[in-house]
Amino acid sequence: MASDVRVRFAPSPTGLLHVGGARTALFNWLFARHHGGAFILRIEDTDRSRSTEENIGFIVDALRWLELDWDEGPPAPGYRQTERFDLYREHAGRLRAAGRAYYCDCPPELLDAQRKAAEARKETFRYNGRCRDRGLTAGALRLRIPDVGTTVVDDLIHGPVAFDHAQLDDWILVRTDGTPTYNFCVVVDDVTMRISHVIRGNDHLSNTPKQVLCYDALGYRVPAFAHVSMILGADRARLSKRHGATAVQAYREQGIPPEAMVNYLARLGWSSGDQEVFTRGQLVERFDIKDVSSAGAVFDQAKLEWLSHEHIKAADGGRLAALVRPFLDAAGLPSPPTERLIAMLQTLRERAKTLRELVEVGRFYFERPASYDAAAAAKLFTAAGRERLGALSEQLAALEPFTAPALEALYRGLADSLGLKLVDLAQLTRLAVTGRTASPPLFDVLALLGRAEVLERLAAARAVVSA
């Protein structure tokens, strides 16, 4: 489908991918996919001291995990700012040749003094344009900005936002040492990559009028802007490490399925009617940048986990098995054949909010209980309990077929004849077989484990009782 929509996600590789960044990437991706446009990944690595190869790897890795595929970007060359200095130099030269930018040699001490003076007067410091008409040929390159008037940023989320030129100054495009500034690089990059819509964090809104003026000076069409609100911590301060996990990778390790993370991030500040649970396809279909909220949103781990649970409950069996295997490996547990694992997960999926919990809650499927719940053992592993386990073993050995319905009939029959309630035999068996007081429906568990395994576990439990 032909579309002029071209959007980008432009992270600085200074660490792991933050959930705020992930959400910005997601909104860009959804916008591109919804409109049949292109999603571009660009690495803003001009801060060489903090940008590392390893960090680029982390970002790529996180985006892949979330399945936010990009149409242009690394590993292809030309999508890192450090590879694009020629472009910045060329555009700077054009601005200077056209008289839209000029060199300034005001010493830092002078600027600092003026800044302090302005502060003392409780005013915003603005460079006064002293070097505008001095015709200098070296120094810091500044953009000539109109002294009067306003620049209006027509934001897709916020509507028109007006900035008075009196608040802006002739900002620096290229420093005296020849390095381009962040805002200048962004403009040149967006222009040369033919970006149609700039969807980014709210923290960039204040820089936008400066950039718009730069587009104008360069003679380029200004793209559309959409400034997405920030993700906040519980105290409504911008989400940071002190609020807990902020890296996308941390949620992967917690066992949140990627589709749940995507669903949660999308619903944080965006909605479509009363629907809460979305598949990726539904998100692409329903996403509209106009429905993105202009207010900041607090990150809520509980709701994330609820969505994680919903996606675990709804996942295709094979998909769920594939998601769980890495967690089995990490826990040092054996990975059963797929069909068998799917059957086990079928009994576990509504009992765990995360993939990690899924493994924990179903541990007894993968290994024999290492111990028994102490309080329950004290209550159930008695002389009478031992006798009942014996009777059960005897009958289970002869049960045919060894299926859940047959097991239930057996248990109900035995409970009746012993004058007991079903729960008495069930909890006793559950403890013997799983070591715990809570598990999926007992008869499903027994049928899945199989007769031989069940009988061995019952025998092991009886041995513990007599000891």
Next chain:
RNA sequence: GGCCCCAUCGUCUAGAGGCCUAGGACACGGCCCUCUCAAGGCUGAAACACGGGUUCGAAUCCCGUUGGGGCCA
């Protein structure tokens, strides 16, 4: 400090002047179901920050205040 953004239940949100005695979801409480734990069903408590306007009528429009956030330093 200046400028900019934001403001509906604890949280995410619906709401684009009358449909609102403000809806949904998470979390929380109760009840039902039940071999345990879940899941599920029903149900309860819970919000339009404040003050002025505009209007027959405002959560919705305007102004101000307060509070939060961001950018510039």
